[in-house]
Amino acid sequence: MNLLLVADLSALLVDLDAEGAALDTVLQAMPHESWSLPTPSDGWNIAFQVAHLAWTDEASLLAVVDEAAFLAEAETLLAQPKGFIDRTAAVNAELSPEELLVLWRTGRASLSTALAQVVEGRKLKWFGPPMSAASMATARLMETWAHGYDIADALGVRPVPTARLRHVAHIGVRTRDFAFTANKLEVPTEEFRIELDTAGLDAAGVSSQEWVWGPEGAAQRVSGSALDFCLLVTQRRHLEDLDLVSVGTQAARWLTIAQTFAGPVGGGRAAGQFAQQQPEGGNL
Structure with missing residues (x-):
């Protein structure tokens, strides 16, 4: 889709x-x-x-x-x-x-x-x-x-990811240029291809196994878990702790600076920060 x-x-x-x-x-x-x-x-x-x-x-x-x-x-x-x-x-x-x-x-x-x-x-x-x-x-x-x-x-609970994450992912894609600008980096001129796997989301409302943005033949690409992409662009988890893959130097750079929220560059989370967390279950 x-x-x-x-x-x-x-x-x-x-x-x-x-x-x-x-x-x-x-x-x-x-x-x-x-x-x-x-x-x-x-x-x-x-x-x-x-x-x-x-x-x-x-x-x-x-x-x-x-x-x-x-x-x-x-x-x-x-x-x-x-x-x-x-x-x-x-x-x-x-x-x-x-x-x-x-x-x-x-x-x-x-x-x-x-x-x-x-x-x-x-x-x-x-x-x-x-x-x-x-x-x-x-x-x-x-x-x-x-x-x-x-x-x-x-x-200490783990929210159940839903189809509503497509909106979070969408704003993550749309704020690509903002992230480069906020970090005082040259904004890429070419479109990226983003392919996100919806496996693991609550099945209600999920109409496709994959959410995609950008041209199929793009050289700069990002793929992986839809939930993990949302955690990355909202800076709730560190890239090293997520199931995301990039192709191309610009796509790789983007994953290190992605930010959906306005304002100054965010500090994000440290790699491994939540490694010892034992979720007790729960539903947000």
């Missing part, structure tokens, strides 16, 4: 809602003390992870419903860009688990409703380049999954 075509917005929003609901189920079941567990993101416990998701949903909603107010807030934050992600998460991280869950639920529901009403062709302002409603929905799904994975790591 070649995934170069943009997904339908309504279908994207269904998947976004499902990704949020899956994480919500895990958070509901956690005892209060688990909210303070450290996650692989430096200095962030589980409460910080959820507070970050809640703040970003709120900022996204503002970009949809009040562009002028969003631009004013963005200007203020970007005037002191260092650490603003931590600062904005800290605002709500001290709420009680019940209050934080309500805040996150309300925000993500409001954002989904607002995105569904965006006029086709409108570009939404953001901290990076303007984006379509579909791109914003994809970005929110990617972040929900990635931060959910951090939470799963903190809890």
Whole structure:
């Protein structure tokens, strides 16, 4: 299945809602003390992870419903860009688990409703380049999954990978040029071929054994596990710990710098960091 075509917005929003609901189920079941567990993101416990998701949903909603107010807030934050992600998460991280869950639920529901009403062709302002409603929905799904994975790591559980990962993989492919630019490297001029194996994903909704992007005859190629590609581009696992193969020097370089999220270059995870982790099971 070649995934170069943009997904339908309504279908994207269904998947976004499902990704949020899956994480919500895990958070509901956690005892209060688990909210303070450290996650692989430096200095962030589980409460910080959820507070970050809640703040970003709120900022996204503002970009949809009040562009002028969003631009004013963005200007203020970007005037002191260092650490603003931590600062904005800290605002709500001290709420009680019940209050934080309500805040996150309300925000993500409001954002989904607002995105569904965006006029086709409108570009939404953001901290990076303007984006379509579909791109914003994809970005929110990617972040929900990635931060959910951090939470799963903190809890010692292994999320069940679903067909919704195709959106995470898609944004990973689409941000190739951004990754090169962020690392001050020359952007490749040729298209890459990406072939991802969907084996191991929850069978529900998986309509193809392989997800592909790019021309079949491309010289620069990446292949391997769909889950592992998503873990790489969201920087939740190190390349050395993943089942991914590259052909060509540019493709190989990309796998060392891939990054789906806006902002400065991320630090990622260390090789072997999770080698001793013994997942207890679980479903995000």
